[in-house]
Amino acid sequence: MVPPHQIQAELAMVPNSNETEHGGGGGGLEEKQEEQSMAGFKNFLWHGGSVWDAWFSCASNQVAQVLLTLPYSFSQMGMVSGVVLQIFYGLVGSWTAYLISALYIEYRSRKEKENVNFKNHVIQWFEVLDGLLGPYWKAVGLAFNCTFLLFGSVIQLIACASNIYYINDRLDKRTWTYIFGACCATTVFIPSFHNYRIWSFLGLGMTTYTAWYMTIAAVVHGQVDGVTHSGPTKLVLYFTGATNILYTFGGHAVTVEIMHAMWKPQKFKYIYLIATLYVFTLTIPSATAVYWAFGDQLLNHSNAFSLLPKNAWRDAAVILMLIHQVVKIKRSW
Numbered sequence: 001m002v003p004p005h006q007i008q009a010e011l012a013m014v015p016n017s018n019e020t021e022h023g024g025g026g027g028g029l030e031e032k033q034e035e036q037s038m039a040g041f042k043n044f045l046w047h048g049g050s051v052w053d054a055w056f057s058c059a060s061n062q063v064a065q066v067l068l069t070l071p072y073s074f075s076q077m078g079m080v081s082g083v084v085l086q087i088f089y090g091l092v093g094s095w096t097a098y099l100i101s102a103l104y105i106e107y108r109s110r111k112e113k114e115n116v117n118f119k120n121h122v123i124q125w126f127e128v129l130d131g132l133l134g135p136y137w138k139a140v141g142l143a144f145n146c147t148f149l150l151f152g153s154v155i156q157l158i159a160c161a162s163n164i165y166y167i168n169d170r171l172d173k174r175t176w177t178y179i180f181g182a183c184c185a186t187t188v189f190i191p192s193f194h195n196y197r198i199w200s201f202l203g204l205g206m207t208t209y210t211a212w213y214m215t216i217a218a219v220v221h222g223q224v225d226g227v228t229h230s231g232p233t234k235l236v237l238y239f240t241g242a243t244n245i246l247y248t249f250g251g252h253a254v255t256v257e258i259m260h261a262m263w264k265p266q267k268f269k270y271i272y273l274i275a276t277l278y279v280f281t282l283t284i285p286s287a288t289a290v291y292w293a294f295g296d297q298l299l300n301h302s303n304a305f306s307l308l309p310k311n312a313w314r315d316a317a318v319i320l321m322l323i324h325q326v327v328k329i330k331r332s333w
Contacts, residue, residue: 048197049263051271057258058097058275060203063283064325065159066248067211068304070283071290075298076241078231079291083284085245090276093249097272100125100255105266107131118260125256157181160325163318166305184326199327206320211282213317217308218289227295237299248283249276 048057074082107128108118126145130138161176171179232238255272259265290304301307308314 048200049261051262051264051267053197053200054258054262054268054271055275056197056200056204057261058255058272059278060200060207060324061254061258062275062279063207063211063248064203065156065163065321066244067207067214067283067286068159068163068321069244069302070248070287071214071294071304072298072302073241073244074287074291075229075231075296076237079229079288081232081238082241082245082287082291085242086248086280086283086287089246089249090280091273094273094276097255098269100128101259101265101268101272103128103132104256104259108265123256123260128256153184156325157184160322162303163305163322163325166303166310167315167318180322180326203324203327206324208282210317210321211286213313214286214304214308215289217313218286218293221293221309223293224295224297227293227297229291229295231296231299249279 070082070086077085104123108123110131111118124145126138126141129141157177157180158173160180161173164176164180165173232241259268262268286304290307291298294301294307297307298304305314305318
């Protein structure tokens with residue numbers, strides 16, 4: 001966690017070191033200015049710790065591939081239940097994030113009183129549980145996180161393969177899964193959420209484009225002939241759809257890491273809620289429009305891309321979702 005005054009202090013030290021090396025000559029002055037400019041540009045792209053950085057991280061991390069499967073969930077449980085449960089799970093998730101933020105602040109304040117230095121360490125959720133509740137809850141939290149990350153990463157990699165298959169079917173989906181697994185592995189070079197400033201901004205832009213593309217494309221396409229909206233028809237389908245919506249707003253494991261990347265974590269309290277309200281503007285219109293247009297056909301098409309017309313707009317949405325998915329997997333890891 002790098003406070004603004006520390007960044008400024010580091011930048012101020014650059015000219016001094018250059019003067020020593022170059023003797024304060026004219027050429028040295030130009031190099032000093034160039035290095036200072038490059039350092040400022042790097043900080044702008046790389047060193048994120050503001051309230052806005054946290055908001056972008058929360059909003060872009062909440063929704064990705066699941067955006068494409070929410071219409072499928074609507075077909076399983078009906079439009080009314082789909083909208084109501086999105087709002088319910090989103091608000092419950094925001095309340096959970098608020099509680100986690102309070103626990104994080106308490107844990108960190110205790111550790112800082114013990115003179116613990118977190119400069120080269122990112123606090124994890126299971127550490128908070130250990131510090132406040134004891135080792136048993138640490139084990140439970142660690143087991144939960146590992147299980148969630150394992151299955152979540154597998155689901156996301158398979159989703160990447162499914163998406164790219166709509167553009168290029170010359171390779172089978174298993175091969176595409178291996179390829180994207182290798183691509184995602186390279187993101188380990190990004191140290192922490194502190195360094196996700198530009199990626200969080202771009203990621204939210206990508207999901208925003210995809211959501212509104214789905215909404216507009218479905219409305220322009222109109223309802224298919226003989227469209228029906230019969231959901232829910234089976235209890236198992238209803239709860240399957242509800243589980244998918246819960247997964248949309250259930251990524252609280254990274255809340256602590258996002259807070260830890262902030263310069264002032266105490267300002268996090270309502271960021272998750274505001275991010276969730278923005279996510280509603282993406283998930284509800286897109287899922288509603290696609291379900292309105294295709295109805296029960298979605299029961300056999302879990303990915304909305306499979307029903308939307310194939311054109312340059314759809315291919316752009318596929319590519320943007322793939323890029324965002326790769327970055328999101330790293331954040332999950």
